[in-house]
Structure formats: structure tokens, C-alpha cells
Amino acid sequence: MKRSLITAAALTVIAVSLSGCAAGGAGTDAISATGTPTDDSLAAVHESGTLTVGTEGTYRPFTYHEGGSGKLTGYDVEVIEAVADKLGVEVEFEETQWDAIFQGLKAGRFDVVANQVSITPERVDEYEFSTPYTFSTGVVVVKKGDSSITSFEDLSGKSTAQSLSSNWYALAKESGAKIQAVEGWAQSVALVEQGRVDATVNDSLTFLDYKKQTGASGLKVAATTEEQSENAFAFAKGDTALARAVDTALAELTTSGELAKISNKYFGVDVSK
Incomplete structure (x- = not known):
């Protein structure tokens, strides 16, 4: 926003x-x-x-x-x-x-x-x-064991959980991802952790805050925007x-x-x- x-x-x-x-x-x-x-x-x-x-x-x-x-x-x-x-x-x-x-x-x-x-x-x-x-940058967050996504281009054909009103939804869609609509970060990261979607695209600060609060031991950043x-x-x-x-x-x-x-x-x- x-x-x-x-x-x-x-x-x-x-x-x-x-x-x-x-x-x-x-x-x-x-x-x-x-x-x-x-x-x-x-x-x-x-x-x-x-x-x-x-x-x-x-x-x-x-x-x-x-x-x-x-x-x-x-x-x-x-x-x-x-x-x-x-x-x-x-x-x-x-x-x-x-x-x-x-x-x-x-x-x-x-x-x-x-x-x-x-x-x-x-x-x-x-x-x-x-x-x-x-x-901050935009990041692709995936499960720690996932090696199939290492760039935004790799999102093509993959599923991501995104809020439809966010800039990150647009970036995921432009990358060719299949979007599963959610209300916000909490839902999107839960779906990644549960293996129900391949990834979520969001702000690096959001992920860092989540990692600081929870440890995010099962997640990793797979790709980062240049801008x-x-x-x-x-x-x-x-x-x-x-x-x-x-x-x-x-x-x-x-x-x-x-x-x-x-x-x-x-x-x-x-x-x-």
C-alpha cells in the first residue's frame, strides 16, 4: 500500500x-x-x-x-x-x-x-x-527445500499467494505466476509453509519482521528485485x-x-x- x-x-x-x-x-x-x-x-x-x-x-x-x-x-x-x-x-x-x-x-x-x-x-x-x-526490495519467499525457484522468471506457471490489491500481486502476475487470492501476508505465508502454493511475493521488510518474530525456519528468500x-x-x-x-x-x-x-x-x- x-x-x-x-x-x-x-x-x-x-x-x-x-x-x-x-x-x-x-x-x-x-x-x-x-x-x-x-x-x-x-x-x-x-x-x-x-x-x-x-x-x-x-x-x-x-x-x-x-x-x-x-x-x-x-x-x-x-x-x-x-x-x-x-x-x-x-x-x-x-x-x-x-x-x-x-x-x-x-x-x-x-x-x-x-x-x-x-x-x-x-x-x-x-x-x-x-x-x-x-x-527495501521485493522478494520471492518459498519453502527452504525448494530449489525450483531462484528468480522471478521461475515463477512462470507456479502458484503464488497474493493480496489482489497489492503491488506484489501485479509483480507476481507479470512474472507469469498463477495467483491464489488471499487477504494479506499472514494467509500467504501460511499457504507457502503448508505447501499449498509454491511461493509468495512481498516486501523484504515484511519477511524480515516475520522472521524476527517467528524464526521462519522453514522459509527462505529465493529471489530479490534489482530495484x-x-x-x-x-x-x-x-x-x-x-x-x-x-x-x-x-x-x-x-x-x-x-x-x-x-x-x-x-x-x-x-x-x-
């Missing part, structure tokens, strides 16, 4: 797209003496002492509640909390449904979205982005001062090893690079 595979070229587009136009978020519509909008997004966050973060709260392992109703936690939650600490401000989370999260950002309800937002050319036209803090998805924090268009300050914080967290530590906690590997 949230991730879509793109090439690294998108980062070039981001660099070109940076501008000084303010549009909602932490910034205001203040006008400089020359009549152009000013970017006070970072100053506004410092003045308030709070970084307001839009997130779902229902997207494990990125943003969710412990036990379903406990404390908000997750990979994205911990990363943005560490970023806010570097900025010297508190964090206030505003939970909202995915379908409304970007409208909330544009309306200024929050300063940043922390919800595994994939960087795409279309989104770059509408929002500012931080440097990526998560990288990768790059996920970052999203800001209102024009809030470049805040976005670049977050970049600095992420760089410091990378250098100190804190970002890798958070990643290993949730995925067992460093997905931040």
Missing part, C-alpha cells in the same frame, strides 16, 4: 525539486520583504518545542500499539523520536488513517509524516522528503529548513550507530542503508 519500487534516480529528482516555497506543515505563510514566501518551518518547531508527527499507529512493525492498545511504538516511531531528540524538541504523535495522512500534512495538522512513505516522482512534486532511513524502495519522512512542500535539519539528525544517528541499533531491534538486520 505504501511502498512502491523506484530507482535511485528519484533522489536526483528530489534534489532538483527543493525550493523555498512554504505550504502548510510547520511553516507559515509569512511573506518576506521581497514578497516571496519565507520558510520558517524549523523555527516554528523550535519555538513550539514540539515536533508534531502524523502516523497511522496500526502498521506493524513501523507504527503500532503494543498489545493492540498499549504504548505507540515501532521502527518509524523510534527513529522520529531519536530525530526529535537531536533537534532538541519533544514529539507529539497525531494518529490518522493512511487515506487522510497527506491531507493532514498539507492542512498543517502535523509537521512531518513518519509512516514508511516511499519516495516517488509523483510525491516529490507535492512534498519535501528527508534522506531515506529505510531501504529498491526508498522510504523517508515527508514534509509539506516548502518546509525545506525542517527537512534539512532532519537530514542532519539522521546523519548523526547513522554515524553514532543508533539508527542501525533501532533497525536491528525490529528486523534483525540494518535496513537503514
Whole structure:
């Protein structure tokens, strides 16, 4: 739903797209003496002492509640909390449904979205982005003893379990697989483990989370896409001062090893690079 595979070229587009136009978020519509909008997004966050973060709260392992109703936690939650600490401000989370999260950002309800937002050319036209803090690929997951599938081409004529509304369904179909419709990852991986389908195609982060939680001793990754998805924090268009300050914080967290530590906690590997 949230991730879509793109090439690294998108980062070039981001660099070109940076501008000084303010549009909602932490910034205001203040006008400089020359009549152009000013970017006070970072100053506004410092003045308030709070970084307001839009997130779902229902997207494990990125943003969710412990036990379903406990404390908000997750990979994205911990990363943005560490970023806010570097900025010297508190964090206030505003939970909202995915379908409304970007409208909330544009309306200024929050300063940043922390919800595994994939960087795409279309989104770059509408929002500012931080440097990526998560990288992932598409993977083919099969039973550990299966040697008949080692590439996406090998899915031709094989059965895969896929949610019909996901990008992975389209990728499996393009690869020539016979699709068995399921509601989500839990059903698809169960069918693979039971030997009722040959494989399932999904995001590497989903598999890593499942492996971290269960061990996934009977499964393996048989193939990986060449393209990768790059996920970052999203800001209102024009809030470049805040976005670049977050970049600095992420760089410091990378250098100190804190970002890798958070990643290993949730995925067992460093997905931040």
C-alpha cells in the first residue's frame, strides 16, 4: 500500500525539486520583504518545542500499539523520536488513517509524516522528503527445500499467494505466476509453509519482521528485485529548513550507530542503508 519500487534516480529528482516555497506543515505563510514566501518551518518547531508527527499507529512493525492498545511504538516511531531528540524538541504523535495522512500534512495538522512513505516522482512534486532511513526490495519467499525457484522468471506457471490489491500481486502476475487470492501476508505465508502454493511475493521488510518474530525456519528468500524502495519522512512542500535539519539528525544517528541499533531491534538486520 505504501511502498512502491523506484530507482535511485528519484533522489536526483528530489534534489532538483527543493525550493523555498512554504505550504502548510510547520511553516507559515509569512511573506518576506521581497514578497516571496519565507520558510520558517524549523523555527516554528523550535519555538513550539514540539515536533508534531502524523502516523497511522496500526502498521506493524513501523507504527503500532503494543498489545493492540498499549504504548505507540515501532521502527518509524523510534527513529522520529531519536530525530526529535537531536533537534532538541519533544514529539507529539497525531494518529490518522493512511487515506487522510497527506491531507493532514498539507492542512498543517502535523509537521512531518513518519509512516514508511516511499519516495516517488509523483510525491516529490507535492512534498519535501528527508534522506531515506529505510531501504527495501521485493522478494520471492518459498519453502527452504525448494530449489525450483531462484528468480522471478521461475515463477512462470507456479502458484503464488497474493493480496489482489497489492503491488506484489501485479509483480507476481507479470512474472507469469498463477495467483491464489488471499487477504494479506499472514494467509500467504501460511499457504507457502503448508505447501499449498509454491511461493509468495512481498516486501523484504515484511519477511524480515516475520522472521524476527517467528524464526521462519522453514522459509527462505529465493529471489530479490534489482530495484529498491526508498522510504523517508515527508514534509509539506516548502518546509525545506525542517527537512534539512532532519537530514542532519539522521546523519548523526547513522554515524553514532543508533539508527542501525533501532533497525536491528525490529528486523534483525540494518535496513537503514
